[in-house]
Amino acid sequence: MIEDAEDLAEGVIAQLSRAGMVCDLASTIEAARDFRAVQDYDALVLDINLPDGSGLGLLREIRAGGDRTPVLMLTALASVDDRVTALDAGADDYLGKPFDQRELEARLRALLRREAERKSHDIELGPLSYTPSDRSAVLGGKRLDLTRREAALLDALVRHQGQFLSKTRLYNSLYGFDDADVGVNAIELYIARLRKKFAGSGVSISTRRGVGYRIGLDG
Structure with a gap:
């Protein structure tokens, strides 16, 4: 604003x-x-x-x-x-x-x-299907139960799949500039939650120290 x-x-x-x-x-x-x-x-x-x-x-x-x-x-x-x-x-x-x-x-x-x-085409990643229009996701035919911030984090990752996104970049996708009481390390919590939801599916979020996070398929 x-x-x-x-x-x-x-x-x-x-x-x-x-x-x-x-x-x-x-x-x-x-x-x-x-x-x-x-x-x-x-x-x-x-x-x-x-x-x-x-x-x-x-x-x-x-x-x-x-x-x-x-x-x-x-x-x-x-x-x-x-x-x-x-x-x-x-x-x-x-x-x-x-x-x-x-x-x-x-x-x-x-x-x-x-x-x-205008951007409604689903984004596919192996068994994961993501719909940008309502930030919903289906994994292996089952709809994922995502909180608003989990969905925002997934949105950023899948729109840039194949790329490492820094913790700061992801933080700015979830929080406003005035959320000073929420530290950038909160991203680690939401990454852990998404990883738990993806467990055993073949979809994974990898970490590169000092660079960031990337979503992709195992192997």
């Missing part, structure tokens, strides 16, 4: 967290660039009037770089001309302030569904 009204933003983020959405807050365009340089996001909530420039400029910059991450504009500029300008610049949705939190969450869910449908 790129928003300089921090009281408003923190309230929104708290509600999103209760709805199961991890959300980071950038109060400036420069901070947003820094966050995006180290973390991929499923969606962006973007204000227009920011202390160091226009959110529309950032939107155009994102689209010019080929990034199709869904963007919802959340702004007090709510005239028809403002909406048309933002949508033409590449916004996927537009919500004027003041707004109802329930509508914001519903619009975000709709954006995420559309993006998931």
Whole structure:
């Protein structure tokens, strides 16, 4: 969420967290660039009037770089001309302030569904079949019971199967920047849980010291 009204933003983020959405807050365009340089996001909530420039400029910059991450504009500029300008610049949705939190969450869910449908092809790895659209997995014909963070970790691993992903990279897929009370070593716990679920299936998660984790098939 790129928003300089921090009281408003923190309230929104708290509600999103209760709805199961991890959300980071950038109060400036420069901070947003820094966050995006180290973390991929499923969606962006973007204000227009920011202390160091226009959110529309950032939107155009994102689209010019080929990034199709869904963007919802959340702004007090709510005239028809403002909406048309933002949508033409590449916004996927537009919500004027003041707004109802329930509508914001519903619009975000709709954006995420559309993006998931665009990437809906299942990913196969031996007996493991993973569906990105709802982060579900079937192993040997049986659906895996995954917690939200286990599913997020599996998502990162299977999307990059064959590659070692660092502990920090995986941590950023599971937690927001404000989860300072959760250490990066928490990843080891979730890796252990996934390994237990994969036991005897031929699917394994290997570790390379100092490099990270990789999902693959035994042998």
